[in-house]
Amino acid sequence: MKVITVEEHFESPKITAAINQLNGKSALPNVSPDMLHYMQASLPSPEEMQDVSKQRIAFMDQYGIDMQILSYGNSSPENLNPKISVDLSRQANDELAQVVATNPNRFGALAVLPVGDPQAAATELKRAVNELGFNGVLLKSHYQDRFFDDPFYFPIFKMASELDVPVYFHPSFIAPAVTKHYFESAEWSDVVTGIFSSAGYGWHMDVGIQVMRMVISGIFDKLPNLKLVSGHWGELVPMFLARLDDELTAYSGLKHPFSYYYRKNVYLTPSGILSKPQLNFALAEMGPEHLIYSIDYPYKQPTNSKTYLENTDLSAEQLELFAHQNAEKIFHLK
Known part of the structure; x- marks a missing residue:
């Protein structure tokens, strides 16, 4: 069975060096010194993030993964000032395109965009898809505490729709006030606050709200x-589709109930x-047509990446959809 995973991360040494020069090596938002120490100890090394030929391929071969769709991890120029991020995003996409070109049968790519300038971002998305052969775009869940449903960002989504490529929403650090209110305690x-407010729960709540x-x-x-x-099975949202329909339908002004759009336009x-x-x-x-496999490599390297697919309750047809066919269709993989 062919297997494609679609949320797999990469960092370019050149782009990371440029970002570090601008922000400093420890320039992560809302991160205490204790949490920064924990992250440095627990996150993949720069070598793991940048590797595309040795350890990554060995992992893919060991667990039967035929292709990864790569996107930039934490070291991404997306949230920088547009005066910097426009050019640096273009460079980052060029770097990633070179990676894909070295092994096009094993890798696809999602663009990084300078979202602080939506018109420039739309232009870069068009270039990345039409000229570089990218398969979509990955966006972190907000920019400067501003969610992407703001009309300011409409050009990005209009371009994605016109190109018929998906927008992958990925978690990011949440606002300090939200962390303090929900996740902090004496x-x-x-470190517990940091984990609770990020990968433990807060990130998922935040990006789920973005999709809603x-x-x-x-x-x-x-x-x-x-x-x-x-990702992450819909970031907590699918559990509440019936509730959202019951509470929002009469007041939202939408043509259809919430779940109609979610089941039609969102993939998990x-x-x-x-x-x-x-x-x-x-x-x-x-439904089986809206589920796509992903590992979150190298942040996550599950040892059941292969046996998981071998032991689902899916029918043979559903398993093929989940393992590769839905990815091939939505991300336009050849």
Whole structure:
């Protein structure tokens, strides 16, 4: 069985060096010194993030992964000032295109965009798809505490719709005020607060809200062809589709209930959360055509990456959709 994973990360040494020169090596938002120490100890090394020929290929071969779609990890120019990010995003996409060109049968790519200048971002997305052969775009869940349902960003999504490429929403650090209100306590350490507010729960709540805001904004009535991809089994949202329909339908001004757009325009991936109950729930809520496999490599390197697919409750046809066919269709993989 062919296997494609679509949320797999890469960092360019040249782009990382440029970002570090601008921001400093420890310039991460909302991160305490204790949390920074934890991250440095637990996150993949720069060598793992930058590698595309040795350890990464060995992992793919060991776990039967035929292709990864690569996107920039934490070291991304997306959230920099547009005066810098426009040129640096272009350079980053050129760097990633060179990686794909070295092994086009094993890699695809998602563009990074200078979202602080939406017109420039739309132009760069068009270049990345039409000239570099990219398969979509990955966006972090907000820019300067501003969610992407804001009309300011509409040119990016209009271009994605016109190009018929998906927008993958990825978690990012949340606002300090949100961390303080929901996740901080004198009863536990800054490291627990940091994990709780990020990969433990906060990131997922935040990017799930981003996707919900996209639906509620009415963007899918304007751009019915727009496709969003949401990792971590939908970032908590699918559990509440019935509730959202009951509470929002009468007041949202949308042409259809919330779940209509979510099931039609959103695609879910596991992002390395390889749980059979969550897969079965997502299948029941979304249908087999809206599930796509992902590992979140190298942040996550599950040892059941292969056996997970071999032991699902999916039918043979559903498994083929999940493992590769949906990715091939949505990301236009040859």
